[in-house]
Amino acid sequence: MILLTGGAGYIGSHMLLALLQRGDDVVVLDNLSTGSKQVFDHVCRISGSNAEFVQGDIRDTDLLNIVFSRLPIDTVIHMAGLKSVSQSVVEPLRYYDNNVVGSINLLNVMRNFGVKKLLFASSISASKPCSPYAQSKSIVDEAMKDMAASDDTYSFISLRYSNPIGCYDVTLADTSQDNLLPAIMRVINGEQSYLTIFGNDYDTPDGTAMRDYVHILDVVDASLLALDYLDNHHGHHCLPVGSGKSTSVMRILELFAQQTNQCLPYVIKARRTGDTADSHCDISQACQQLGWQPKHSIYDAIASTTNFSITKGL
Numbered sequence: 001m002i003l004l005t006g007g008a009g010y011i012g013s014h015m016l017l018a019l020l021q022r023g024d025d026v027v028v029l030d031n032l033s034t035g036s037k038q039v040f041d042h043v044c045r046i047s048g049s050n051a052e053f054v055q056g057d058i059r060d061t062d063l064l065n066i067v068f069s070r071l072p073i074d075t076v077i078h079m080a081g082l083k084s085v086s087q088s089v090v091e092p093l094r095y096y097d098n099n100v101v102g103s104i105n106l107l108n109v110m111r112n113f114g115v116k117k118l119l120f121a122s123s124i125s126a127s128k129p130c131s132p133y134a135q136s137k138s139i140v141d142e143a144m145k146d147m148a149a150s151d152d153t154y155s156f157i158s159l160r161y162s163n164p165i166g167c168y169d170v171t172l173a174d175t176s177q178d179n180l181l182p183a184i185m186r187v188i189n190g191e192q193s194y195l196t197i198f199g200n201d202y203d204t205p206d207g208t209a210m211r212d213y214v215h216i217l218d219v220v221d222a223s224l225l226a227l228d229y230l231d232n233h234h235g236h237h238c239l240p241v242g243s244g245k246s247t248s249v250m251r252i253l254e255l256f257a258q259q260t261n262q263c264l265p266y267v268i269k270a271r272r273t274g275d276t277a278d279s280h281c282d283i284s285q286a287c288q289q290l291g292w293q294p295k296h297s298i299y300d301a302i303a304s305t306t307n308f309s310i311t312k313g314l
């Protein structure tokens, strides 16, 4: 049985759907601080199967002990965590507490119950941390590496995701406050009058920051293959997962404008603390080791996100 932490969140719910579709037995642990039970229920409904849901926090050792002793968990997919770079600059301890303390707690309980297989949702930003968020991911990657070095029966993988976008359907779309795509969607839906672009003085072709935006369905494909990979590979593995291409904030906005046939207002403000100009994601290792290839374009991702507005005539 697989324990999926954060299974009611954006990446986690897409992962849950794929696991249920391939017939895996799953228990989701989520504290619902950013995830939603409706999203979890929706995934169960569209997959036609059920997963167990436990509302709780990865920092709650007693709860983890109960879950691990009650259920035959042999694999953990750890996707619970806070993910906003900018928020982490304002509330660093909250990020270290959730992302680092929570993960170490989970690792401890896994060790105590002899659970050896772990996939961790890390971030491409962990390869050169510039924010408490990125640092928190990097620390967990390091802890996993050291733990795997101490006992060669562990099979651990840190997938350093770039910027996942798009959705299986709009109920599963990312709704987080700080990320670019949800912000653009709020402008399209009229909940926000304009998009704030944080910085147009980066050393990039159009001056706005560039990221590797990857379709969430490609992220999930890579993650499923990574789980299979762990069946035959011990130790700690760390692989960047993205599309391999960088796109600027301005270009993303243009693509949305084309897709929705409307002009999307924006204002330029100062750079956001913790942001970087670009995030390079070399996916060759993931392609080679996992036998994976991203299949979905950025256009598909944007179309999947805007579907709702278009069908509602917005």
Ligand SMILES: O=c1ccn([C@@H]2O[C@H](COP(=O)(O)OP(=O)(O)O[C@H]3O[C@H](CO)[C@@H](O)[C@H](O)[C@H]3O)[C@@H](O)[C@H]2O)c(=O)[nH]1
Pocket (backbone or CB within 6 Å): 082, 083, 084, 085, 086, 122, 123, 124, 125, 161, 162, 163, 164, 178, 179, 180, 181, 183, 195, 196, 197, 198, 199, 209, 210, 211, 249, 272, 275, 279
């Ligand atoms: O209203 C907005 C929101 C974002 N941006 C810019 O858009 C880019 C992307 O920002 P965002 O969507 O917030 O993503 P990141 O800050 O790159 O962080 C995301 O991508 C990381 C990997 O790169 C993940 O690990 C993080 O969890 C995830 O939040 C950045 O240049 C932001 O400054 C804007 O200009 N306006």
